[in-house]
Amino acid sequence: MPANTTHYSVRIGDGISHMQSSELQSLQLSLRATLAAIDFAYESDMETVRKSSVDELFKRATIRRLQEHHRERRMPCVAQLERLQGRIQARAA
Numbered sequence: 001m002p003a004n005t006t007h008y009s010v011r012i013g014d015g016i017s018h019m020q021s022s023e024l025q026s027l028q029l030s031l032r033a034t035l036a037a038i039d040f041a042y043e044s045d046m047e048t049v050r051k052s053s054v055d056e057l058f059k060r061a062t063i064r065r066l067q068e069h070h071r072e073r074r075m076p077c078v079a080q081l082e083r084l085q086g087r088i089q090a091r092a093a
Contacts, residue, residue, distance in 0.1 A: 025088075
């Protein structure tokens with residue numbers, strides 16, 4: 001299995017309510033970039049597995065693990081992005 005151990009993380013703390021609009025937009029861009037990096041790493045790992053010459057049973061098991069790992073890595077970032085977008089929309093209202 002590919003050993004892509006790069007971790008991306010952007011945390012939204014309680015101080016977000018004091019951030020300027022430009023800072024919120026920067027944070028939003030950072031979260032989107034993090035998601036893109038996670039997705040790119042996943043696709044790269046998937047391609048490596050698909051092209052490998054290992055037996056199909058091992059390939060399928062590895063793909064399932066990659067899919068689960070991908071979901072686990074994305075979920076916190078997606079949740080943070082949704083919270084941030086909610087705060088941005090609340091400010092705009």
